Amino acid sequence: MGRVVLAGLLLLAGTAPLAAQHGNSYEFGVFGGYTRYDPAFGLANKMGGGARLGYMFGNVLGAEVDVLFPSEYTLGTSTTPIDPLIGGASLVLNVLHAERNILYILGGYSLLDFSTTAPYNFTDNGVHGAVGDRIFFSHNLALRLEARGIYTPNTKSSFGVTSATHFSASVGFAIFAPSSKAKRSDPEPATTAAAGTPAADPDPAPPQPVVAAPLSAPDADGDGVPDRADVCPNTPAGVRVDTRGCPLDGDHDGVPDGIDQCANTPAGALVDAVGCSADSDKDGVPDGLDRCPNTPTGTIVDATGCPADADHDGVTDGADKCPNTPPGVPVDRAGCPIAPDSDGDGVPNDVDKCPNTPKGVPVDATGCMILFQPQVAPPPVPGAAPRPAPARPTLILHGVNFETGKSALTTDSYLVLDQVAGSMVANPDIRIEIAGYTDNVGTVAENIILSQGRAAAVRAYLARKGVQPTRMLARGYGARGPIATNATAAGRAQNRRVELHRLP
Numbered sequence: 001m002g003r004v005v006l007a008g009l010l011l012l013a014g015t016a017p018l019a020a021q022h023g024n025s026y027e028f029g030v031f032g033g034y035t036r037y038d039p040a041f042g043l044a045n046k047m048g049g050g051a052r053l054g055y056m057f058g059n060v061l062g063a064e065v066d067v068l069f070p071s072e073y074t075l076g077t078s079t080t081p082i083d084p085l086i087g088g089a090s091l092v093l094n095v096l097h098a099e100r101n102i103l104y105i106l107g108g109y110s111l112l113d114f115s116t117t118a119p120y121n122f123t124d125n126g127v128h129g130a131v132g133d134r135i136f137f138s139h140n141l142a143l144r145l146e147a148r149g150i151y152t153p154n155t156k157s158s159f160g161v162t163s164a165t166h167f168s169a170s171v172g173f174a175i176f177a178p179s180s181k182a183k184r185s186d187p188e189p190a191t192t193a194a195a196g197t198p199a200a201d202p203d204p205a206p207p208q209p210v211v212a213a214p215l216s217a218p219d220a221d222g223d224g225v226p227d228r229a230d231v232c233p234n235t236p237a238g239v240r241v242d243t244r245g246c247p248l249d250g251d252h253d254g255v256p257d258g259i260d261q262c263a264n265t266p267a268g269a270l271v272d273a274v275g276c277s278a279d280s281d282k283d284g285v286p287d288g289l290d291r292c293p294n295t296p297t298g299t300i301v302d303a304t305g306c307p308a309d310a311d312h313d314g315v316t317d318g319a320d321k322c323p324n325t326p327p328g329v330p331v332d333r334a335g336c337p338i339a340p341d342s343d344g345d346g347v348p349n350d351v352d353k354c355p356n357t358p359k360g361v362p363v364d365a366t367g368c369m370i371l372f373q374p375q376v377a378p379p380p381v382p383g384a385a386p387r388p389a390p391a392r393p394t395l396i397l398h399g400v401n402f403e404t405g406k407s408a409l410t411t412d413s414y415l416v417l418d419q420v421a422g423s424m425v426a427n428p429d430i431r432i433e434i435a436g437y438t439d440n441v442g443t444v445a446e447n448i449i450l451s452q453g454r455a456a457a458v459r460a461y462l463a464r465k466g467v468q469p470t471r472m473l474a475r476g477y478g479a480r481g482p483i484a485t486n487a488t489a490a491g492r493a494q495n496r497r498v499e500l501h502r503l504p
Contacts, residue, residue: 023233024179024220027054027064029144031172035070035086038164041157043084046071050170054092055179058233062092064106068168075117082115086150086168088128097228102134102142110150112166119158126152126164134174144174178218221245251275281305311335343367354422361419368423371395371430372502393502396483400458400498407453409461417458420500421465433473433501434458439492440479452476458498473503 029052037043048071054064066088073082090108107129114120132146150166217226223235230245239256240248247256253265253275260275269277270288277286283301290305300317302308307316313325313335320335329337340349345357345367352367362370372393399416436451455474463469484491
């Protein structure tokens with residue numbers, strides 16, 4: 001009997017070529033189903049039958065309702081059978097199209113009505129999800145296979161569970177019928193005369209070309225791309241499309257080429273319904289690309305629509321009276337350079353080679369500390385004995401300290417030595433002797449070695465800061481040449497020092 005039914009359905013479907021896309025069409029179906037209830041319900045797995053009705057909005061999305069009637073159950077000695085019913089409403093998403101198949105997934109609401117006989121006299125609400133396949137025999141007839149899971153988060157049963165999960169599998173036939181939206185009218189057949197006699201027409205009209213869509217390739221939106229290959233099935237009339245049936249948009253502004261009156265709109269510009277861009281502040285930069293949309297009229301702007309600033313000094317070109325200010329130079333409101341002096345040494349930052357000079361330290365024209373004040377010999381006095389030559393220029397490095405009994409510099413010494421290094425680099429003609437001194441505590445040999453090590457540590461630090469080593473000598477003098485008494489702790493602290501002596 002089943003073979004006879006299948007043969008009849010195939011005859012009804014005709015011999016039209018197969019097609020797997022059915023936008024804007026109804027689906028009618030009957031199916032047989034196998035149901036496995038949650039084990040807590042105590043119901044055996046049984047077969048049943050059902051029906052469904054669906055509608056495809058396009059080639060991808062559809063909606064449907066279905067109902068499944070599992071076979072009746074007889075429990076114990078009860079004479080009243082249990083006749084469950086499972087109904088569902090779903091959204092259907094076609095995920096894969098082929099010539100003979102449409103693979104789909106669906107999800108939606110389920111209603112499970114069991115019986116009026118205790119303990120099955122309750123109705124559950126649930127959600128379901130399913131996967132399935134339609135295997136087409138023809139354009140209008142398909143075999144439909146589906147596996148579905150149903151979840152009830154709050155069952156009303158009295159079986160000791162709060163939620164339940166059921167499963168069903170079904171196989172059946174689906175028949176597709178186009179809606180009025182998808183139908184096309186066929187041209188009236190031409191009236192022919194008797195065989196061998198030409199048809200009489202006293203006023204024949206010129207022949208008109210007739211383009212008829214093949215029955216195997218329907219094209220619902222008339223864009224020239226068959227529905228089975230049309231990814232955009234609802235294209236407006238007159239719009240140019242690509243091979244997928246989607247509107248062409250050469251400038252990517254969201255307006256199809258057939259409607260776009262401004263076909264070369266820059267990417268990112270806001271456009272109106274005909275694809276043309278607006279410019280609210282009239283600065284020549286379209287809205288959407290304009291980062292400064294409220295620029296005053298007449299202002300010179302850059303490519304982003306913001307006031308131009310060619311020298312990047314923060315003053316726009318229209319107000320900049322010094323338009324070629326070098327990069328990084330501070331300017332006033334008119335865009336002209338100002339001469340800041342961050343360290344307050346009297347030398348502007350743009351020429352200050354030693355920008356972090358401590359306050360109160362005398363500096364030269366480059367902003368670096370003056371290491372050696374000029375020594376001026378006193379004028380000779382007639383008839384008097386010649387005066388001694390001035391002592392060689394000397395600078396005591398106050399603030400340069402070492403770890404106790406060692407030649408390692410402490411970190412608080414770096415600030416002073418950085419200034420010395422900056423001055424030496426800025427004055428390459430100066431050569432120095434770095435002289436180390438100690439107090440008289442310890443042996444002479446120990447003090448000579450310690451003072452030599454400290455002088456060498458200072459020389460090494462200055463070399464790392466860019467001073468050529470050949471411009472520096474390091475010598476240790478031990479306890480020689482005290483500048484204070486060694487009888488007190490304060491005097492000994494003054495004697496432990498590093499001096500710079502200028503060399504000729």
